[in-house]
Amino acid sequence: MFDYLANPTRFRAITAVIFPVAVAVTVAALLYGLYLAFFASPADYQQGETVRIMYIHVPAAWMALLAYLAMAVAAIFYLVWRHPLADIGARAMAVPGASFALITLLTGSFWGRPMWGTWWVWDARLTSMLILFFLYLGYIALADGFERPERGSKPASLLLVVGVINLPIIKFSVDWWNTLHQGSSVLRFGGPSIDPAMLLPLLVMALAMLGWFISVSILRMNTLLAQRRLNVLEIREQSPQRGKV
Amino acid sequence: MEIILTDLSPKMRRGIGILLILAALGLAAMLVLSALRDHVVFFYGPSDIRAKAGHSQIVRLGGLVVEDSIQKDPDGIRFQVTDQITSIEVRYSGILPDLFREGQGVITEGRLDGDVFRADNVLAKHDETYMPAEVADLLKEQGVWKGQE
Numbered sequence: 001m002f003d004y005l006a007n008p009t010r011f012r013a014i015t016a017v018i019f020p021v022a023v024a025v026t027v028a029a030l031l032y033g034l035y036l037a038f039f040a041s042p043a044d045y046q047q048g049e050t051v052r053i054m055y056i057h058v059p060a061a062w063m064a065l066l067a068y069l070a071m072a073v074a075a076i077f078y079l080v081w082r083h084p085l086a087d088i089g090a091r092a093m094a095v096p097g098a099s100f101a102l103i104t105l106l107t108g109s110f111w112g113r114p115m116w117g118t119w120w121v122w123d124a125r126l127t128s129m130l131i132l133f134f135l136y137l138g139y140i141a142l143a144d145g146f147e148r149p150e151r152g153s154k155p156a157s158l159l160l161v162v163g164v165i166n167l168p169i170i171k172f173s174v175d176w177w178n179t180l181h182q183g184s185s186v187l188r189f190g191g192p193s194i195d196p197a198m199l200l201p202l203l204v205m206a207l208a209m210l211g212w213f214i215s216v217s218i219l220r221m222n223t224l225l226a227q228r229r230l231n232v233l234e235i236r237e238q239s240p241q242r243g244k245v
Numbered sequence: 246m247e248i249i250l251t252d253l254s255p256k257m258r259r260g261i262g263i264l265l266i267l268a269a270l271g272l273a274a275m276l277v278l279s280a281l282r283d284h285v286v287f288f289y290g291p292s293d294i295r296a297k298a299g300h301s302q303i304v305r306l307g308g309l310v311v312e313d314s315i316q317k318d319p320d321g322i323r324f325q326v327t328d329q330i331t332s333i334e335v336r337y338s339g340i341l342p343d344l345f346r347e348g349q350g351v352i353t354e355g356r357l358d359g360d361v362f363r364a365d366n367v368l369a370k371h372d373e374t375y376m377p378a379e380v381a382d383l384l385k386e387q388g389v390w391k392g393q394e
Contacts, residue, residue: 042377042378042379043377043378044375044376044377044378045376045377045378045380045381045382046344046371046381047344047371047375051375054375076263079259079263080256080259080260080263081256114342114343115342115343115344115369115371116342116344116368116369116370116371117340117341117342117343117344117345117367117368117369118366118368121287121368122287123287124285124287158266161263161266161267162266162270164267164270165270165271165274169274169278176278176285177282177285177286177287178286178287178288178289178290178307179287180287180288180352180368180370182370182371182372182373183372183373184373185373185374185375188373193372193373193374193375194373194374194375194376195375195376195377195380197377198375198376198377
């Protein structure tokens with residue numbers, strides 16, 4: 001199946017079908033999700049209206065983890081099977097993934113100030129999330145740090161694989177250690193501890209962010225593919241004896 | 246071993262290499278985290294704090310604010326923090342977070358001074374339960390309320 005998808009022409013044909021669907025899902029879920037989050041969902045019994053930050057913060061955090069996991073899987077496909085398309089996939093997902101991590105940190109800070117009484121503390125959850133953001137930045141810098149982009153692919157992919165160890169640490173930090181950050185409300189043993197009226201906007205916003213992530217990643221993959229082709233054409237033009245176009 | 250490895254295809258070798266990297270990393274992370282256990286902890290409960298905190302060392306004390314324990318003095322506020330086993334008196338003067346109230350989780354940063362804890366900073370900690378105010382009122386009315394007041 002992976003060999004089947006690894007053909008760039010076939011990839012473009014398949015994503016040409018997925019892309020409009022993903023965009024449609026994003027627009028619909030975002031409009032409905034924002035309506036639910038800001039107007040149709042109740043205020044929290046303890047936190048009042050401030051709880052609405054959750055509808056951005058939590059889905060963004062899920063996506064930051066999911067995007068990193070997807071990049072690491074792509075990196076393994078690149079390192080083992082040497083599919084250039086897997087490398088391009090990881091590169092394409094890096095900036096959207098980093099944006100999700102940054103959104104998580106910023107909205108968390110805005111939420112922490114009124115509720116906890118602080119913008120930032122160095123507890124295990126906040127610190128491991130900051131490390132995830134730095135891993136994204138490190139990957140982007142390493143992958144793009146060479147004159148010929150292909151040379152950065154291997155070290156950058158290895159960095160992704162190494163960084164996977166941070167994902168379970170982020171997820172379980174609130175269970176393993178005393179933290180200021182509260183435990184998980186949705187993905188936890190014993191079912192969600194969040195009222196259905198607040199769970200629905202959370203899930204709809206997560207769908208919107210997933211749709212956005214898929215759309216942007218497809219766009220960026222096609223851009224990177226076009227860029228690679230352009231590079232090849234330029235090299236051939238500079239040294240016409242090497243091959244015929 | 247070498248004969249076996251050279252018999253494998255390059256793909257298999259790279260795959261095994263990545264599996265080995267992941268296994269080694271997982272082991273290393275587990276060892277580091279278990280060695281750091283005491284330092285990664287963000288706060289101690291009232292039962293642990295005496296053992297963990299040296300004299301006049303800055304530490305964080307976390308727990309629930311005991312019901313009916315908040316007293317306001319001219320020079321600040323005093324309240325008891327409990328982990329349901331022991332409790333400790335906290336003295337503090339400064340701005341309190343909105344969520345600070347009796348029964349609420351708090352984390353205070355400061356020094357242990359004899360039997361009392363002198364806090365320089367008080368943070369509120371809330372749990373992972375989210376519900377509309379009406380639902381919370383209903384649960385309290387029916388007497389099945391399990392959360393914080």
